[in-house]
Amino acid sequence: MQKFEVLTGVAAPLNIVNVDTDMIIPKQFLKTIKRTGLGKSLFFEMRFTQEGKELPDFVLNKPAYRKAEILVAGDNFGCGSSREHAPWALLDFGIRCVISTSFADIFYNNCFKNGILPIKVSPDDLKKLMDDASRGANATLTVDLPNQEIRGPDGGSVKFDLDAFRKHCLLNGLDDIGLTMEKASSIDAYESKLGAARPWA
Structure with a gap:
């Protein structure tokens, strides 16, 4: 999985609430x-x-947003059925970060497992970011994961909270398989010990 550290890119405004996975x-x-x-x-x-x-x-058909990497969306993004294809489609298009006031739990978790950063902000901060994203070719935001900060084109910034474990996984490009492989030496040692103790197994 690709690491996520600092992303500077065009932000597209999708001012629609309850965007579901379908x-x-x-x-x-x-x-x-x-x-x-x-x-x-x-x-x-x-x-x-x-x-x-x-x-x-x-919005994504407009020339200024065809290569958007950030999506600023309305409340309750990713609701509906629990299809992992939703973050796959976003990532394949080029979206690495989605900003909203709230996300459906399963979609939110699936984003982290696929290298997408979903950021929850307050309604007031979303309004500011939606305004920034509405500037067309000038709608560039910087998402700084190490400092948990979004910086706008005029120098304003928005702080966001994030679970420390999820932050660690994104910064290091660790999905579920990657997390398991971090324990490869312990797994190998256990299997060797088990093989010696139970050679018939």
């Missing part, structure tokens, strides 16, 4: 178990017509 990646795209290739279908029903043509008014 809006993030509709059910017809869940046939794959690969984590790649889903970005083109991210927010499919909001980005495209039924014929597959882009809807120019959707």
Whole structure:
């Protein structure tokens, strides 16, 4: 998993509440178990017509936001069914950080397991960040994970809280497999000891 330290990138405003996982990646795209290739279908029903043509008014179709790496979203982002394809689609599109006042628990946990930083902020801070993100080509934010700070284009900053364990995992690029591999020497030692004690096993 890619490490997350300091990210400076374009922030796209998605001022919609209760964005559920079916809006993030509709059910017809869940046939794959690969984590790649889903970005083109991210927010499919909001980005495209039924014929597959882009809807120019959707934020990620606008020239300034086509390469957005940060999403500033409305309350209760990621609600609905517990599909891990939702963070996969965001990451494959290029989104590394989602900022909102609140997230659905399963989506929130899945983000950390896939290298995406979900940040919870107050309603007042979200309003400021949404305003920053609405500046088009000038909508650049810096997300500083070591210092737990978001810096805006005008020099303003917003602090955020984060569980220390989750922060450690993101900074070191550790998903569940990576965490297990940190214990590889202990696992090898246990297996050697078990093999000596129970050679028939």
